[in-house]
Amino acid sequence: MLADLPIGEPVPFCPGSLGEGLDLQAALIPNPVCTFYMRASGNGMRQHGINDGDLVVIDRSVEPCSGHVVVVAHQGSFLLRPLLRQGEQWLLEPVRPGEAAIPLDLEVFDRSGLFGVVVHAVHHLG
Template structure:
């Protein structure tokens, strides 16, 4: 037996003059002046739905919460990590086995080190034409 999925109606990708269609950038980037794109390199956050090669939409206007995946500037590099709050302490969870938790020391680490919260991860499900051969 085949299951029916409630998909709704298809929406054209291009927006017509009368406003019909979907503005994908408007849907994914509600705060364009506070948002950035970044490309993922690595497989460490597959359990969070983020894959190697994904395009991330980073929103700097979102107040981070425990459980969010964030981008942090740390020791001269950008880190992509899940954020966890334990009491008054903020922690960056390890990405790979053998890595330690990074404690965010609020006295030496200010909000400027938190680059933003990952709002969306866009990844391909179909193989690209070059992979179909």
Template sequence: MRSLPPQVPLPPRQGAAALLCLLATEAVSAGFPSPADDYVEGRIDLNVELIPRPLSTFFMRVSGDAMRGDGIVDGDLLVIDRSVDPRPGMVVVAVHAGAFLLRRLARRGTGLWLVASDGTSPPLVLTGDEGSGADGSGADLWGVVIHAVHHLAGAPSRRR
């Protein structure tokens, strides 16, 4: 992955407090319902669960709905790891025309493209180490999205 200077400062890691949340013993069924147990397994640290490599991990908010077909919408919170090797099929953050861009990495023929899932945004060619094409239509990879936090109705973001 091409190394670009970070656009946001690294979060503090020395002495960062653990974020402990309750963890239920049972998984929630997304198919046929199962009897619920009122037991709590213990606590999990969301820093450990969501941030496997703290020194290369960044958070970003989504602006726009170009990835709504993937369930990622305006206002969602992304966890991005710059150390993950990007592969086709992954959702990535790229830099295009000096701005961050959220797209899915896709292979088309011998090239790599950045494709939106809204059905209207045009795909962009992913450039190599030589930088953007002469017409400025290319983009460079910045990081791989490893988690997306999506706020559902009734549970608004604290930011809003």
């Protein structure tokens, strides 16, 4: 069931107020053919809402924009980084002190290694 849940003010429960059923697949994965999952490792993306052990939902059909968190194949492994545009240059933002930004060529997908855009991060609160 899906219901609005206001934060701060108590709301009385009314039978039937929950509306229609909730389809998590439809809500989280609008394009299943282009969607992949990975588990985040490390705490470098906490400021972007992604914690160590989170399940990230990656959609390859989303057009990357500055500010998106993306997954990129880089030097034989995957990187999870914020994407930044400075003028005509695309960069992967550093997530650790002393780390350099990594330039990307998004006009040439195969050379850039862009795997997809993170559209959701699922994490436990306990």
